[in-house]
Amino acid sequence: MENDRQDTLARLMEEHGDRLYRLCLLLLRDPHLAEDAVQDTMLKAWRGLDSFEARASEKTWLTAIAVNVCRDYRRLYWYRKRLDGEALLEQIPAPPDAEPQDDGILRQVLALAPKYREPVLLYYWQELTVPEIAALLHEKENTVFTRLRRARAQLRETLKGWDDDG
Known part of the structure; x- marks a missing residue:
């Protein structure tokens, strides 16, 4: 045993x-x-x-x-x-x-508040589903969806022009 x-x-x-x-x-x-x-x-x-x-x-x-x-x-x-x-x-x-990637996005994800950072890391880096994330964070699925949406909005704002060459 x-x-x-x-x-x-x-x-x-x-x-x-x-x-x-x-x-x-x-x-x-x-x-x-x-x-x-x-x-x-x-x-x-x-x-x-x-x-x-x-x-x-x-x-x-x-x-x-x-x-x-x-x-x-x-x-x-x-x-x-x-x-x-x-x-x-x-x-x-x-x-x-x-594949090798630029770490600029990851740096911005790590700069997010923990309540936004955790769902993003679990969803994109750990490839968990929203129901799985909700269960392990002890949150409602809608809360996880909302935090992912808000995190994406914050990242869109901070990464504006990030990949522009000029």
Whole structure:
């Protein structure tokens, strides 16, 4: 039984570890805290393996745990004191199938208020659906839709002329 749990946890880490690290790094803006958050996420997943009922996918379940761990980190005084501002974008590993991109959009997304940043990152970078995002953020679907719309409007405004050559 214990070996099954270890095998399951190893599989979860292998399948989802890089994605969770990217998410935690985007949310926390610190590579060391992101590593800690992924470890805490996996520890919580380990403890909750027996209660996982598969009502959601493993990806959604782990993402929800990771978002909550990152939120807990951000509430702590030492996190706010340690944060040096801008994320270390060059340290965010690209997804295996991703093409190189300009990080200007990501910088603007990271500058959004957390209530807008989280849904945008979950929708566009984690490729979760609005119902999945609503469930893991404990918000109504309409709230998530509204926050995505407002975030897009803010990004449209801040990125006006961003890709112009002249």
